[in-house]
């Protein structure tokens with residue numbers, strides 16, 4: 001009799017579990033997955049990732065160094081620094097353990113020069129050591145960083161300020177602005193000088209001005225790659241109520257009274273499942289497409305469509321003509337006669353002997369083709385970056401407001417949804433999903 005009662009009640013208990021769908025397995029989705037399952041061990045959580053592995057933008061690739069040894073390189077995000085990445089580091093420590101965090105460091109040095117010219121317009125010291133750089137230029141560069149740090153500290157007072165308006169307010173001569181300031185700002189985000197002008201000043205300086213300028217600032221690179229770390233975090237979740245579906249492309253999400261129907265394609269089949277809580281952890285324009293099938297999401301979709309993205313071609317190669325030999329620097333920017341950015345190259349060689357002769361560039365198709373023809377191309381891919389313009393930041397406020405008023409069991413996260421795209425902001429957005437989930441659980 002007892003077993004019959006249990007059998008009868010089982011479906012009820014199964015149903016009573018909150019069914020959560022997370023769409024997207026980049027850092028934001030994985031952060032949401034970890035934090036929600038820690039909070040509610042009983043919830044049945046399914047994460048959908050269209051690619052075969054977790055990681056999203058964080059794509060670690062295995063390539064051969066000049067000695068023929070296989071080594072890991074991040075094609076997407078690759079660096080973090082001591083400040084502004086605290087949540088990221090804390091999250092990794094909590095999930096896979098402090099001992100797993102093995103990183104190498106490099107000084108944040110810079111060389112800007114016109115294509116094919118040997119003379120660098122500016123070179124900052126490497127690891128604090130001067131190498132005949134022009135003192136006047138160095139002082140100006142220090143001043144630029146101080147101004148950026150000041151803006152970062154006073155961000156609240158300057159919302160709505162474009163990079164163009166901020167640069168106009170700086171007390172530098174026009175040549176310095178064109179030759180140094182714009183190429184440096186553009187390449188810190190991988191955009192053209194034209195596009196960086198429209199971006200939100202307070203949001204862009206967050207990428208490099210989070211600490212007081214020092215000559216020996218260091219950036220850190222994960223030895224096994226940021227992408228590998230995300231895959232490890234996914235594997236560290238041992239909760240039997242969690243399912244991670246890779247190679248599962250979510251096609252649409254429909255509202256069904258108070259629940260959602262999520263349809264995904266996996267192994268050539270289309271499957272629809274019902275969920276009580278949905279977390280979208282994909283780019284804004286992807287979320288807009290997934291939600292477009294249901295009119296209930298119309299205004300949210302319309303706002304999502306307003307967020308602009310740009311394409312960035314990343315090439316990993318061993319063509320050393322992209323870096324300066326006499327004044328080696330981590331970041332090497334090539335500009336044309338009009339001071340537009342032609343390419344921007346990270347000299348990975350400076351990080352560690354394992355990365356000897358390996359460079360990572362944002363470059364145009366023409367240059368990529370030249371590198372390929374010389375047999376020096378090791379890996380190439382294209383990423384889509386959000387353009388954090390002033391309108392982007394304004395529309396983000398509108399989006400958050402629309403979602404708050406839409407339903408308590410729905411949220412949209414992602415590095416971009418915090419107004420700054422880093423691995424750290426992606427982790428934070430996952431924590432934000434937990435706060436929304438907690439509110440939902442308190443109401444139900």
Ligand SMILES: Cc1cc2nc3c(=O)[nH]c(=O)nc-3n(C[C@H](O)[C@H](O)[C@H](O)COP(=O)(O)OP(=O)(O)OC[C@H]3O[C@@H](n4cnc5c(N)ncnc54)[C@H](O)[C@@H]3O)c2cc1C
Nearest residue numbers: 024026027028050056057077078079250414415421422423
């Ligand atoms: C070239 C480049 C360099 C960068 N450098 C740095 C850096 O040095 N340091 C740093 O901290 N940050 C850096 N960033 C930013 C950082 O990569 C992002 O902020 C972060 O990875 C965003 O994570 P996310 O989870 O929000 O998005 P994503 O990583 O884009 O994850 C979204 C996921 O959703 C999946 N998906 C999309 N559509 C669907 C669908 N229909 N169904 C199922 N799954 C779907 C995607 O495959 C992807 O895995 C860089 C970004 C780029 C592109």
